[in-house]
Amino acid sequence: MAxxxxxxxxxxxxxxxxxxxxxxxxxxxxxxxxxxxxxxLTAGRTDLxxxxxxxxxxxxxDENGRPAAVVLDATGVRxxxxxxxxxxxxxxxxxxxxxxxxxxxxxxxxxxADHHQAAAQQALxxxxxxxxxxxxxxxxxxxxxIAGADAGAAxxxxxxxxxxxxxxxxxxxxxxxxATGPVDPVDPVDPVDPVTAPDDWGLxxxxxxxxxxxxxxxxxxxxxxxxxxxxxxxxxxxxxxxADAARRAAERLGGTALALDVTAADAGERIAAAVPGGLDIxxxxxxxxxxRRLVNMxxxxxxxxxxxxxxxxxxxxxxxxxxxxxxxxGRIVATASIAGLxxxxxxxxxxxxxxxVVGLVRSLAxxxxxxxxxxxxxxxxxFIETEMTAAVPLFIREAGRRMSSLAQxxxxxxxxxxxxxxxxxxxxxxxxxxxxxxxQSLLGA
Ligand SMILES: NC(=O)c1ccc[n+]([C@@H]2O[C@H](COP(=O)([O-])OP(=O)(O)OC[C@H]3O[C@@H](n4cnc5c(N)ncnc54)[C@H](O)[C@@H]3O)[C@@H](O)[C@H]2O)c1
Numbered sequence: 001m002a003x004x005x006x007x008x009x010x011x012x013x014x015x016x017x018x019x020x021x022x023x024x025x026x027x028x029x030x031x032x033x034x035x036x037x038x039x040x041l042t043a044g045r046t047d048l049x050x051x052x053x054x055x056x057x058x059x060x061x062d063e064n065g066r067p068a069a070v071v072l073d074a075t076g077v078r079x080x081x082x083x084x085x086x087x088x089x090x091x092x093x094x095x096x097x098x099x100x101x102x103x104x105x106x107x108x109x110x111x112x113a114d115h116h117q118a119a120a121q122q123a124l125x126x127x128x129x130x131x132x133x134x135x136x137x138x139x140x141x142x143x144x145x146i147a148g149a150d151a152g153a154a155x156x157x158x159x160x161x162x163x164x165x166x167x168x169x170x171x172x173x174x175x176x177x178x179a180t181g182p183v184d185p186v187d188p189v190d191p192v193d194p195v196t197a198p199d200d201w202g203l204x205x206x207x208x209x210x211x212x213x214x215x216x217x218x219x220x221x222x223x224x225x226x227x228x229x230x231x232x233x234x235x236x237x238x239x240x241x242x243a244d245a246a247r248r249a250a251e252r253l254g255g256t257a258l259a260l261d262v263t264a265a266d267a268g269e270r271i272a273a274a275v276p277g278g279l280d281i282x283x284x285x286x287x288x289x290x291x292r293r294l295v296n297m298x299x300x301x302x303x304x305x306x307x308x309x310x311x312x313x314x315x316x317x318x319x320x321x322x323x324x325x326x327x328x329x330g331r332i333v334a335t336a337s338i339a340g341l342x343x344x345x346x347x348x349x350x351x352x353x354x355x356x357v358v359g360l361v362r363s364l365a366x367x368x369x370x371x372x373x374x375x376x377x378x379x380x381x382x383f384i385e386t387e388m389t390a391a392v393p394l395f396i397r398e399a400g401r402r403m404s405s406l407a408q409x410x411x412x413x414x415x416x417x418x419x420x421x422x423x424x425x426x427x428x429x430x431x432x433x434x435x436x437x438x439x440q441s442l443l444g445a
């Protein structure tokens with residue numbers, strides 16, 4: 001469903017009229033390239049050796065005072081006085097950031113033994129989210145908390161946030177924690193490093209096998225396409241009724257199709273059988289809505305949504321991990337939703353299922369990494385333009401689109417590129433995170 005309002009505000013009369021009426025001013029997002037260089041700033045004393053990582057990220061240093069990206073290293077901010085350096089660093093430059101540009105603030109984890117440091121670092125969160133809500137013009141603002149002084153562990157995350165791939169990701173707080181992977185039982189002196197820099201950053205998933213559930217259409221189809229475009233061998237899974245579309249998608253991507261309902265009791269075993277070499281990337285994307293207010297919701301609506309969106313994710317993940325069918329260095333990405341974070345009228349079943357996904361990710365992530373060398377994260381899409389949201393009534397659809405800092409819906413490719421970052425071999429330090437792809441929706445935190 002085309003976003004006519006976005007097209008209208010892109011015209012001179014549209015801009016004039018909507019500005020006069022005080023209506024939202026969505027800026028077309030830059031999904032191809034950022035328009036300018038990089039400015040690296042610091043607040044407080046830092047131990048982070050960031051310059052080599054930023055140099056590799058591919059943006060030239062800003063030379064004309066019109067940066068497309070600003071990185072503020074605030075990891076060393078330990079008290080309210082030093083917090084003033086955050087203001088001093090960004091106040092003079094924010095206005096100059098080009099349309100569709102990026103601001104990335106780097107922070108440190110909160111120190112439980114130092115409440116002044118914790119206060120100052122938590123302050124960065126409120127700062128980042130507030131700046132994201134005011135910068136406008138398609139610009140985004142995110143906070144990355146880096147545990148430890150290893151900037152290399154954050155390289156894939158910085159590359160993502162400083163690229164067009166993160167166009168619809170704003171107001172997020174992402175923790176990067178370099179952790180040692182499991183000790184290899186065959187060679188116990190050689191711990192598996194969960195952060196593996198790819199040979200080719202342009203084709204990081206070469207040689208990896210990925211399975212995407214619900215990939216015959218919508219977001220899942222975009223995820224499959226993006227992963228294949230980055231070199232992965234893709235298995236396109238969808239229900240038997242969508243087998244033709246799944247087969248066509250698989251043929252287009254040089255992958256294979258798997259006609260399977262994820263709620264089948266033996267879904268995990270059948271997936272494992274379809275990938276004899278094991279899976280490197282498992283994307284739980286299949287999902288359904290059956291909306292009704294709780295007073296009108298029968299048990300079938302409740303259980304069908306809980307089964308597809310949550311129980312099947314738990315069952316198949318358990319079965320695949322137990323069978324050793326997710327390879328070391330593997331990545332699991334589940335699909336939550338902002339409805340699971342903020343709640344949504346008419347979606348008690350859906351909201352419960354998607355909040356359940358968040359709980360699953362947070363609990364399983366540390367154990368999956370320690371025991372299997374596998375990271376577990378979630379994307380939480382906001383309003384994304386798909387057949388699912390095209391079915392939403394007009395006024396609710398318009399509200400969903402406009403009520404975000406970017407004042408528009410996202411595209412399936414925005415979720416796909418975020419998923420690809422989490423699935424990246426160098427993203428092993430990103431674990432247990434729930435990353436909203438919502439243009440900083442005004443609903444929820
Ligand atoms: N579109 C949005 O705005 C939005 C927002 C938040 C979250 N999400 C989530 O993103 C995911 C994809 O959403 P979408 O908009 O692309 O939906 P969609 O309805 O367009 O596509 C979902 C796909 O999943 C498949 N599927 C459904 N049940 C299945 C099952 N039991 N087994 C296998 N496949 C099954 C469907 O056949 C379909 O191809 C879902 O988990 C959804 O809840 C979407």
